[in-house]
Amino acid sequence: MIETLLEPFEFAFMRNAMLAGAIVGAVCAVLSCYLVLKGWSLMGDAISHAVLPGIVIAYALGAPLALGAFGSGLLCAVLTGYIKANSRVKEDTVMGVVFTGLFAFGLVIFTKIRTDLHLDHILFGNILGIDRSDLIETLLVGGVTLIVVLALRRDLLLFCFDAGHARSIGLRTGLLYYLLLSLLAATVVASLKAVGIILVVAMLVTPGCIGFLLADRFGPMLALASGSAVFSTLSGAYVSFFTDASPAGCIVLIQTLLFAIALVFAPKRGLLAGRFNRAQSTPPQPAG
Amino acid sequence: MIDALLTPLQYEYMVKAILVSGLIGGVCAFLSCFITLRGWSLMGDALSHAVVPGVAVAYIAGLPFAAGAFLTGLLAALGMGFVKAKTALREDAVIGVVFTSFFALGLVLISLYPSSVDLRTIVLGNILGISDADIWQIAIVSAVTLTVLGLKWRDLLLFCFDPNQARALGLNVRALHFTLLTLLAATAVAALQTVGACLVVAVLVTPGATAYLLTDRFGHMIAIATTMGTGTSLVGAYASYYFDGSTGGCIVTLQTAIFVLAFIFAPKHGLLAARARREAAV
Numbered sequence: 001m002i003e004t005l006l007e008p009f010e011f012a013f014m015r016n017a018m019l020a021g022a023i024v025g026a027v028c029a030v031l032s033c034y035l036v037l038k039g040w041s042l043m044g045d046a047i048s049h050a051v052l053p054g055i056v057i058a059y060a061l062g063a064p065l066a067l068g069a070f071g072s073g074l075l076c077a078v079l080t081g082y083i084k085a086n087s088r089v090k091e092d093t094v095m096g097v098v099f100t101g102l103f104a105f106g107l108v109i110f111t112k113i114r115t116d117l118h119l120d121h122i123l124f125g126n127i128l129g130i131d132r133s134d135l136i137e138t139l140l141v142g143g144v145t146l147i148v149v150l151a152l153r154r155d156l157l158l159f160c161f162d163a164g165h166a167r168s169i170g171l172r173t174g175l176l177y178y179l180l181l182s183l184l185a186a187t188v189v190a191s192l193k194a195v196g197i198i199l200v201v202a203m204l205v206t207p208g209c210i211g212f213l214l215a216d217r218f219g220p221m222l223a224l225a226s227g228s229a230v231f232s233t234l235s236g237a238y239v240s241f242f243t244d245a246s247p248a249g250c251i252v253l254i255q256t257l258l259f260a261i262a263l264v265f266a267p268k269r270g271l272l273a274g275r276f277n278r279a280q281s282t283p284p285q286p287a288g
Numbered sequence: 289m290i291d292a293l294l295t296p297l298q299y300e301y302m303v304k305a306i307l308v309s310g311l312i313g314g315v316c317a318f319l320s321c322f323i324t325l326r327g328w329s330l331m332g333d334a335l336s337h338a339v340v341p342g343v344a345v346a347y348i349a350g351l352p353f354a355a356g357a358f359l360t361g362l363l364a365a366l367g368m369g370f371v372k373a374k375t376a377l378r379e380d381a382v383i384g385v386v387f388t389s390f391f392a393l394g395l396v397l398i399s400l401y402p403s404s405v406d407l408r409t410i411v412l413g414n415i416l417g418i419s420d421a422d423i424w425q426i427a428i429v430s431a432v433t434l435t436v437l438g439l440k441w442r443d444l445l446l447f448c449f450d451p452n453q454a455r456a457l458g459l460n461v462r463a464l465h466f467t468l469l470t471l472l473a474a475t476a477v478a479a480l481q482t483v484g485a486c487l488v489v490a491v492l493v494t495p496g497a498t499a500y501l502l503t504d505r506f507g508h509m510i511a512i513a514t515t516m517g518t519g520t521s522l523v524g525a526y527a528s529y530y531f532d533g534s535t536g537g538c539i540v541t542l543q544t545a546i547f548v549l550a551f552i553f554a555p556k557h558g559l560l561a562a563r564a565r566r567e568a569a570v
Binding site for chain 1: 388
């Protein structure tokens with residue numbers, strides 16, 4: 001019984017998967033707290049899809065794939081900003097136009113360039129196929145992102161919470177804007193191998209929401225978000241070993257489960273707490 | 289030369305694919321005018337991903353895919369509404385949480401039953417291999433959508449433009465909200481077949497956005513968007529013969545190219561026009 005339960009840990013690919021998953025989970029979760037406050041969930045979605053042409057072009061040129069992915073992710077954000085500023089179309093619409101345009105272009109050139117890249121792995125991740133060099137790359141990109149975010153966490157927090165106030169006390173909000181975008185693009189690149197383009201956005205939104213429901217202060221929010229994300233990636237990879245189900249899918253479903261639990265049971269903001277508070281505040285009925 | 293250009297049209301599956309793509313492209317473009325005005329791009333993206341588990345279950349159980357997809361799409365929309373009403377979370381975050389959950393569920397279901405449904409078909413579309421039964425489902429969805437839009441477009445327009453005024457005029461805003469949501473889910477299901485879940489949002493947004501840059505009148509906007517949506521879908525499906533079947537990629541790349549042209553050269557709202565106005569003012 002115990003042997004069966006420990007079996008996954010005997011395989012190097014499972015150990016690599018869990019380690020990479022934990023790093024990616026933690027980095028995404030930290031960033032997700034800022035994105036949830038800033039209202040940038042769609043931005044994560046957009047940048048993650050937009051990396052596709054960068055990967056294909058980098059492959060064709062023989063450049064590092066991560067570099068191409070980062071470049072085209074950032075290009076998506078910059079183009080969105082430019083078109084938004086110079087036309088009357090709403091921001092969410094512009095973003096939808098730009099990221100799908102880049103993704104579609106990526107698909108078209110993918111069919112024209114003979115590659116040994118697997119589209120499925122780019123779209124849905126391939127956490128069980130992560131090797132040593134992937135692990136080092138993930139560690140490097142994730143580590144740098146994490147250090148930058150934590151070093152600037154107060155400035156970024158103020159920027160996300162109240163950009164106007166941040167500007168008035170002398171923070172360079174333009175710089176912070178592009179910094180946060182770059183961090184987002186870097187995180188997406190680091191997460192690609194683990195969860196793939198389509199589900200990165202879950203890693204970039206759900207943990208922050210869980211933290212938001214459970215905590216009142218930003219420190220605990222960060223801790224709860226990363227804790228839940230690391231737990232989900234580890235247990236998701238573990239469950240998929242036994243069930244043969246898609247690892248990325250399992251990871252995200254476990255996150256959803258945690259979100260649902262937080263939604264119902266959160267001590268202050270949960271559905272039950274809300275009901276309880278309402279019952280408490282109902283004025284006593286006059287007797288007779 | 290002409291023979292070479294006509295090659296794709298000699299295959300029955302290509303002709304079918306081109307015609308069906310054009311139909312779906314037109315219907316989605318019609319709806320896109322409302323979606324872009326309402327600011328519901330994220331909703332379109334979310335619903336197109338959220339229908340995946342429904343499609344998976346329908347294929348596994350041998351039911352019509354449209355029914356399953358439509359049901360999960362509505363379920364996701366209700367889920368979003370519920371979480372949004374009960375928490376202080378921002379709407380975009382709630383949408384993100386819910387649609388990725390649905391998509392992940394679909395992914396898990398498909399990975400457990402790999403034989404009955406191909407993931408790539410759902411995510412990237414597969415109009416070249418569409419079955420006659422699926423064409424019928426798409427035709428019905430399109431007919432219903434066009435009828436509802438044709439009958440209700442004035443009310444929907446007012447609702448998208450200014451919900452408060454719509455309410456003040458005595459329109460049932462709640463019903464309009466759900467009508468639009470239902471139409472969105474229905475067209476997302478149809479578009480899934482041509483361009484796939486990842487690119488549905490493009491055909492539901494780009495034509496409307498392009499037309500919005502080119503005209504100030506809603507009637508013209510609908511005409512321009514529908515023409516563009518139909519045209520790009522016909523040409524894109526045709527071109528995909530030369531691009532190894534990436535129909536969605538071809539259609540959406542074309543649409544984006546036209547959007548960029550409109551963004552630069554639109555007579556009144558384009559980049560060059562704005563620059564010329566600034567220079568004239570100086």
